[in-house]
Amino acid sequence: QPDLTQPPSASGTPGQRVTISCSGSASNIGNNAVNWYQQLPGAAPKVLILNDNQRPSGVPGRFSGSRSGTSASLAISGLQSEDEADYHCASWDDTLDGWLFGGGTKLTVL
């Protein structure tokens, strides 16, 4: 059972806005920033969002992140077929003194 909770699946139609949630606790999301990763089929995870809401170079502005309390969210606007992938959240955990990952959310573009 992952320590960060994500919905197992999400879906949307092209052009729609979808959000994916990530729920943790005081020792991780409540006190530390969240990263989001996109994992295309057969590929390694790629960083989409760093430090709650920063997009690395090359990541489209359609992707945005936010954090409040012990939860975080990834929003994807203007959904495209190539966004179909698994999305993972991660946060440093002060008790573990290491990274915790969510269980991943499989996004389907209908």
Next chain:
Amino acid sequence: QVQLQQSGPGLVQPSETLSLTCTFSGGAFNSHYYMWIRQPAGKALEWLGHIRYSGRVNFNPSLRSRINMSIDKSKQQISLELTSVTAADTALYYCASSGLLTGNQAWGQGTVVRVSS
């Protein structure tokens, strides 16, 4: 652009030692710390541990008795060893680097490791 290239065997015998290597290129080796992460088929990513340029390590408590990491500065490589493996250690293993100033990460291509006789 930082790149990480993983190498190591894809099949390990039960009770033996899993050994993987990750070679860094395209940036300042001493400006990052390095992690190993694994993903069993259909399951979540799991942080195994990380190693800093100084050699200081942090391991996931669930693996602390079986895991080791090392760093070879001359070759810009980091290595993972996991001893006494069982079928439960079968997974896709990744190395990753994290920039000390930016937090930006690069991931290796992944290595499928199967524990089987």
